[in-house]
Amino acid sequence: MSRYYIERKSVIAAGTAILGAVVAVLEMSRFLRIPFPLFPLLKFDVVGIPMVITYLFFGLLPSVVTCLISVAIISFRSPFSGSMKGLAEFATILGAYLILRGKNPTTSYKIKAFAMASGIFLRVVVMAVANILFLPVFYSKYYTTQTAIMVLPLICFFNAIQGAISILGGFLVHEAVTRRLPSLRA
Numbered sequence: 001m002s003r004y005y006i007e008r009k010s011v012i013a014a015g016t017a018i019l020g021a022v023v024a025v026l027e028m029s030r031f032l033r034i035p036f037p038l039f040p041l042l043k044f045d046v047v048g049i050p051m052v053i054t055y056l057f058f059g060l061l062p063s064v065v066t067c068l069i070s071v072a073i074i075s076f077r078s079p080f081s082g083s084m085k086g087l088a089e090f091a092t093i094l095g096a097y098l099i100l101r102g103k104n105p106t107t108s109y110k111i112k113a114f115a116m117a118s119g120i121f122l123r124v125v126v127m128a129v130a131n132i133l134f135l136p137v138f139y140s141k142y143y144t145t146q147t148a149i150m151v152l153p154l155i156c157f158f159n160a161i162q163g164a165i166s167i168l169g170g171f172l173v174h175e176a177v178t179r180r181l182p183s184l185r186a
Contacts, residue, residue, distance in 0.1 A: 012058045012059070012062055015054070015057055015058050015062070016054060016058055016062040016065055016066065019050045019051075019053060019054045019062075019066055020054075020065060020066045020069045022050040023047055023050050023051060023066050023069050023070050023073075024069055024070075024073055026045070026046060026047045026050070027047055027069075027070055027073040027074060028073060030045075031045075031046070032045060032046050033045050036154075036158045036161075038154050038157070038158075039151065039154040039155070039158060042154075042155070042158045042162075044158075044161065044162055044165060045162075046165065046166075046169065047070055047085075047089070047166075048088075048089045048092060048162070048163075048165065048166025048167075048169070048170070049165070049166055049169035049170050049173065050066060050170075051063055051066045051067055051070070051089050051093060051166065051170070052092070052093060052096070052166055052167050052169070052170025052171070052174075053170045053173050053174055054066045055093045055096065055097065055170070056170060056171070056174040057174065057184065060093070060094075060097050063090075063093050064090065067086045067089050067090045067093070068086065070082070070085055070086055070089065071083060071085065071086035074086075080134070080138045080139075084127070084130060084131075084134070087126060087127070087130055088123055088126070088127050088159060088162070088163075089166060091119075091122045091123040091125075091126035091127065092119040092120065092122065092123040092163045092166050092167055093119065094119075094122060095115075095118040095119035095120065095121060095122030095123060096115040096116065096118060096119040096167060098118055098122070099111065099114045099115040099118045100115045112171060115167075116164070116167045116168060116171065119163060119166075119167045120159075120160055120163035120164055120167065123159050123160075123162075123163040124156050124159045124160050124163065127155065127156070127159045128152055128155065128156055128159075131148055131151075131152060131155050132145065132148050132149060132152065135148040136148055
């Protein structure tokens with residue numbers, strides 16, 4: 001194995017650990033949680049930003065690790081909520097990956113805009129399906145399939161905004177860091 005390969009793997013492991021720790025601290029502290037005014041059970045947060053940053057700097061697999069850290073921490077409070085949060089953030093990252101795979105994330109603004117739109121779109125679609133399927137199963141006391149469908153526009157609107165927060169925040173931080181430290185560009 002070459003020295004570069006070993007150094008790169010070490011950087012990825014260390015970066016993933018650091019950003020995973022940031023995710024853990026944000027989840028445990030419940031920092032900057034703002035209730036969605038139209039459906040206060042849902043809350044906006046900034047936890048997705050370090051997950052997107054992990055993807056942009058280190059790739060898809062390390063970002064999955066940070067998503068799983070979030071799932072594990074939330075699952076101590078509510079396993080259903082943890083799973084849904086992890087699924088939502090992973091769908092956002094996967095949507096961006098589908099556009100950016102094989103491309104440098106510091107490419108043109110047009111490609112970045114498509115990646116952001118793809119991430120938000122995939123998150124909304126995946127979470128719409130997940131809520132229709134799982135809300136009546138896990139919260140049968142409160143939701144039937146019909147009531148899940150009735151609140152679906154609110155859930156989709158929330159996920160579009162939360163996806164934009166996560167992916168736009170991740171891209172902005174990535175852009176700021178790579179402008180100041182060009183050696184970090186992939």
